[in-house]
Amino acid sequence: MSVPPTLLFVPALPPIMNDTPARRIVILTQGHTNPITAKTASCVIRYRGEEVVALLDDTQSGKTARELLGVGGDLPVVGSLEEVAAANTLLVGIAPPGGKIPPEWRPILHEAARRGMEIVSGLHDYLTADESLVATAAQYGAKLRDLRRTEERDVASGQDFAGPALRIHTVGNDCSVGKMLVSMELAQALQRKGHDARFLATGQTGIMVAGDGCPVDSVVSDFLPGAVEKLVRRYEHHEIVVIEGQGSLAHPRYSPVTLGLLHGCRPQGMILCYEVGREAYHGLEPLPLRPLAELRQAYETVAGLVQPARVIGVAMNSRRVSEDEAAEERERIGKELGLPVCDVIRDGPEPLVAAVERLQAELSR
Template sequence: MNTVVPAVEKTSVPGLDIINEYRRIAIAVGDDAPLSNSKTAISLLRYRGEHCLAVIDPAHQGKTTQHLYGVGGSTPVVGSLSEVDSPDALFIGISPPGGQMPESLSRVIGAGVDRGLDIVSGLHEFLVENEDFCQVAQRSGSRLIDVRRNQHRQTARCAEFRSGCLRIHAVGQDCSVGKMVTMLELERGLQQRQRDAKFLATGQTGIMIKGNGVPVDCVVSDFVNGAVEELVLQHEQHEILLIEGQGSIVHPAFSAVTLGLLHGCAPQGLILCYEAARPHVKAMPHVPLKSLERYRELYEQLASERSPAEVIGVAMNGRNLSEAEADIEKEQVQERLGLPVCDVYRDGPDLLVDAVLNLRGRLFA
């Protein structure tokens, strides 16, 4: 039977490796979560779909995840945990603003803890600080794993990374434009070409997919750069590192995290990610987005204050465009910026894979 692991031990980076061991995952989103908050569930279905048994969502029970989210095939959407056959863990599949736990989700978690399931959560509201969950977990053997809880307390030291380690970082015009998916698809594409590429997660969803990383939006601000720098140092033996991005450099709420990431990983190459036809900052209709040219200028300038960097490609999220509209958009952006542009959801990552390998050839010839 599992035992409750002390908070510091289970939330350190090595302790997160246990996430990779789960092979029968139930995903809980509660019964009042808007689909826009379910990106963790969608990403788990996309990248760990073979391990996902069902999504628990009473408001949409009876559907498949393919019908609800566009991914996951015939994976069922069910009304309760009791309908899921022998799961070994319950993953929280929502990322609501502020990271708070809805009451409906709390009830599902309580049922999972009572059954002795391990609970994996990326919320800011930590499971291990819920006295009721902890008391039941001590009896049932459930392990409460908060992927955002961390003990990073090291400032950056402007370390020199291994020569020959190419660092590629996703940067964005805004939140939720596909930075994580772009890096995961790049990893897959590079590995298919027999390159030693490694995705480094910097958010809760990436950590829940890969079982390692740094939850930068929950690291004390003084230590964000240092935590990211240390993450890179831990993996610099790889040929190519693909560092997930967060937020935007001019986001009114999240710019500090974005800059800490940028300076902590000191990338040589940047992938600029954006959503076509998005007019304003997400959830802030009074804040217009800037031009892609301006984002490129800002990212290159600020990154290069730490170490020389350049934007080498553009990842377009064309979910609001038809296929014909997307083709026109890509052509126009490529002409404006003089960079390869692709929609990894529709096209795959090959153009960006080529851009990464071209940069590696130029830097390490």
Template sequence: MAPPNEQIVLLTDGAASLLAAKTATSILRYRGENVVGVLDRSRAGQTTNQAFGVGGDTPIIASLSDAPDATTLTIGIAPPGGRVPDEWRPILIEAAQRGMKLVSGLHDFLCDDEEIAAAAKASGAVIHDVRRNRERDLAKAVGVRDDCLRILTVGQDCSIGKMLTALELTKGLKDRGVDAKFIATGQTGIMIEGDGCPVDCVVSDFVNGAVEKQILANQHHEVLVVEGQATISHPAYSCVSAGLLHGSTPHGMVMVYEVGRENVHGVDHVPLQPLPKLIAAYETLAALRMPSKVIAIAMNSRNVSEEEAAVERERVRAELGLPVADPLRHGVGELVDAIEALRAEVIAPAEAAQ
């Protein structure tokens, strides 16, 4: 886990949208007590709540000098391709010269940048490239404990709320006294949880095995909630989604979708697959390893009104016959009910057979 006294500055300088700054907004939401500021010269003087709708009165600052006690600089964006913006290099070098820990979830590793690495070496600063890994484990299908329920969040698209849903489900289960563990599979989730595996930066042959290793290491918990990535229908990222599905062998899945989104994020000419078709595909693909069903729907209704969200919720409930809720707008009670019902169905017979 991350140090409880860590003082973080999040770097989002020039990020044009909430989606681009999703790493920052997620850390503000789930580790806000550690964030002392967000460095974004275009919004300096605002609060993060004004700019991003989360984080309360956390200030947006114009330079590292505005947060002299900060210990860590964390890159707060997740851009396509994962490259470090050229205009950020002076800020990163300055942070390294100050001896601050540098945390990056980008595909461009800071430790491979000669100038940044030299500044860090001179000051003794630590560079943590979250996506850097040497996973080389093949999935062995070794079998997992029958008394550990596994839930995977899956999605209609990428950047749609699978991590947030998994975190909220984990919290909802814990609030009911269940020993639940969030399994992070992306850079932001790892920054929040303090452990996990960045599956989109694992060599493709080893994705299943890397995920399986996370399951085996954490199956002493009662429920594992695994963070999903992308979707099996995405034209670019489907391989990661399939590997995650087969590596985690979930007992059940929670499908996440966004109200009003019609086309694939980043591939605007490709329409999204309808939820019934995609659910059937997920269940068929999962069954090649282990039978699994979608047990609930998490809807992202951020772009519609309260009234529109209520109408959409009832429409999808009627169409799919499943519990439906927006984790932020409605809470996750209905979704956690579905997990607990599945747990009673799956775990009780297994325990009785022992």
């Protein structure tokens, strides 16, 4: 069937402040309300929490977001959309490998469409590709937004960026180590110090939070650096841009996404992100992760094929270890790599802010 595409597909959630009626978001995490699979939910709660009214998961009904995700305080988990009748947006809050919508979610999506809600998804499985859902949405005036849908078709120029922005890029040894969170926290901390800094989103969650971005892993590989270049050019007039990283250069599944991003944004400085205690690739266990020192060298080598870039700091995610273990790890990695190390949540991002400022001073000399 034919549906006006503008009605069904916009590149991102609108910014928080605008003229549309207030968003009242229910986040769908049915059967997956845990910090790993529901990282999209956690981040939306963290950075757009004032718009979220509930999580939807009938296997966890009655609990709170804090209990299950460690963020969101008393935000309730509900068992059905009926319990939150005032909600006007259903947001798909998980990021499974391959980006597929669990089949058992279809009835919930149809229910939301019948309620005339706006349904927002960042999965590879497009809402707008489901003819029956499209038909229901059209009948009840619901909107379907596929944040990961992209039609990028331009190759990169490879030319120098024209704007002054210092480009900082988060890279990692695996998926789901916190690159988006580190990028957000760093950009916000730079803003607090008076810098004109911007977070540039490159994944579904970041786009939900920032209201703009490029869903890089959905771009056809020939056009990936071109798409990233375009995103950076939209913000190159700022003082500093912090470009969210994806995957890892060493990841057997996602390395091309990581490299297209790296060569498309051509950062001057990189922040190496990892999770303390994780020894194998998330979802590919027991395949062991590579040592941080090897990754640092590999990132600098490969970035340098196009434009020199240096790892200027390390962001450790220490959520699974004690305060003492985190302190010991920070000390050990700092000594091993000779770089500032911090957990942006536990310690705050100040050591990384200082590293960015040092790089900025060095490059302006």
